Amino acid sequence: MKLLYGTTAFIIYPLLVILVFLRKIFNKEDRNRYKEKIFPSSFNVKRTNNSKLIMFHAASIGELKSILPIIKELEKKYDNLEILVTTLTISSANLAKTELKKFKNATHRFLPLDVNFLMRKFLTNWKPDFIFLVDSEIWPNLIFLAKKRKIPLGIINARITKKTYKRWILFPKLARSIFGLFDLCIVSNQETKKFLENLNAKNIFYFGNLKFCENIESTQLFNNNNEFLKSNKFWLAASTHEGEDEFCLNTHIELQKKIKNVKTIIVPRHISRVDKIKKIGESLNLTCQILNPEDKILNDKEIIIINSIGKLQSFYKYSKSVFIGKSTIKKFEEVGGQNPIEAAKLGCKIYHGPFIYNFKDIYLLLAQQNVSKQVNNCRELVDNLILDLNSSKENNVDFISLINHLEQKILNDSMKQIKLFINENK
Template sequence: MPRSVLLAAYLAWSNRAERYGTRKLQQRLDAGKEDAERLGERRGIPSIDRPDGPLIWFHAASVGESVSLLEMIRRMGEERPDVSFLITSGTITSAEILASRLPPRSFHQYVPLDVRPWVRRFLDHWAPDLIVLAEAEIWPALLHEASLRDIPVALINARMTAAAHRKWRRFARGAARSLLHRIAHVQAQEGETAGRLMSLGLPPERLEVTGTLKEGSKALPHDEAERVALARALQGRPCWLAASTHEGEEAGAAEAHAQARRSWQKLLLVIAPRHPDRGDEIVSGLRLDGWRVAQRSADEPITTETEIYVADTVGEMGLWFRLCPVSFMGGSLVPIGGHNPFEPAALGSAILHGPHVENFADIFARLTNGNATCEVSDWADLGRTLAHVLEPDEAARMAHAAWEVCSSGADVTEKAMDLLFAMLDGVD
């Protein structure tokens, strides 16, 4: 296995980094980014017992990744009732969303920081038979400790941005090479990621390009009684969704809404912010601008007078994609990188987006090639485009085209399942 002086130095520091880790956790706790009642999990202290039998540990870097794993885990559990599944994530929002969706024999813990004593404590307790990392999480202490225990590691749905690649290549190429040799197999989302990983030293025989796992994920769930009640409250009014919005996008969406209302006078805008705890702030700003707003977390109903509905709740995106025939994907007219377009595509909502879709560039390119989405350049352009796409025939055409692109990659999940079962059973 290749050696790296920089990696050795990091591991030596990480072995004595408990004070640093404690200080970092306290800062995050003070900022409201940690769960005080479960803070011990971030130090590798378990809050539940390990189940008997084989255990696969899955870790996802983001909320979207966490959710995309659930359908695959459900299917794996059906095929192998002897296997249990540990799912870790690092944010409060992900924990809240996962809590209501965990498949049988699955449970959630917060992932420990990459501090060697905490990682060792975590691995000593859970003793996973297989570690599965999603996206591009490369943690030195974790990979080193897993290697010492001969625990196989798979990286699935791998995606490495150009910026991350430049950082590793410029400052820690030797360390990256040594760490990548500790990963038994990688399934990459696209060719660019595959090339970047190989340039950092990943052996090509351990790599395959399979596409994005989100293509095989199950459609987001919803409460049918709530959908019926909200549809009744709409009374046939046209509506559109600004999904997973970030700061600055709500005011822009309202600007586009005002323009589209010139053609659709009864039009309702549903805003579902990426971080629901911003709901009060969003509502206050919109009301100051003169909009008649109802807020879901405050149980305010949609009436004939409501112009904007702020859906500041967790775990209800499946409801809004089903209700709204057109969705604008947030994080794309501000430099965030966009969000998963397969979620609206799977539920029949036509997709609009801005130019900042780096996080899902390959997927958006395929949707664009299939005439399944529209890119807008600014908020005024969104308003003009929205007025056109709201026409029922156009919305239905785009939604059907997006669904065809979405459904064409369902074999990605099958490939990931085949790989993980083979690794679990020790099959080369």
């Protein structure tokens, strides 16, 4: 199976090159750097003599954010250290360009396709001393080649869903040969720990989800409607999916019977849906505004629909209560939930539906601290929102303290194992 994977990857390499070029045409690849993924001549290697290189591979934005505190701690601990961060997406590359400037010697590159000759050349040129994969990033050729070169290999904040696990056990010999090569596994939830044990992994540790450790500077969050948000009663429906629009809009209808002039702000997961949400709202006789990036919220509108990306934190900053979507629709039973950590770190009381499989460990922790709560219908959500909106957000300050304490413990415990791993493999 290992040979079949390697051979197949090599055979389809020309097709993958064409695919990358097509993605560039449709602006799904970085127009200046896309060749880093497909040609060794574009790897653009920059190394310092006599330094140790730690490589992290994080697919996209969420994974990248989760390792920034780890990089910060490593720089404090070790001198003469270089960090190479590889990702796959344009958005993660843009974030890396900003965030990695904060470190002394950290570089970003796109990871090449998992084709044997590309990965071999990549490892030969960069010569990493340690490799950490992040979350669910499992690339067999990279893993096999790293171990062949005796490069210590870890996976941090590992996450394997039930669906992914079922796929892996279709090829048990390949799966066990891959996961048995990791020297350190720090997992993001208990379910992944169980799955990795079944897949022959070793040195498995669970301390919590490293996404709790993302640094959010609330003082740096700007919203050009901050005065409106500070002076009006509103609740936030975040990361909503198709099928949840009516739930949020009906919640508003019931809520406004109890609280005069209340506003509902909807931040859909996919902004291509804003016109559809507005149409549904208007069919329910609600006044709606699609809020573009530089727009001001109009006082005479009841429903504000956000038509921009990357603004969610700046709304969390002023929100007392937030409903987080992808959690009320039955078809999402095994893939449901959106990440509630940012909302929790910014002091929001969080509500969600019953389908939160992807983040059930996180929601369990938040529920234990009375930060989050499941609601099963509009009536339950309305009853809770009434209590929240008639109190001050200052009442939520304990949430932030609890989350910060949890964050520090997760980071400290994780770093203890990572430092031990590095020191034992110097």
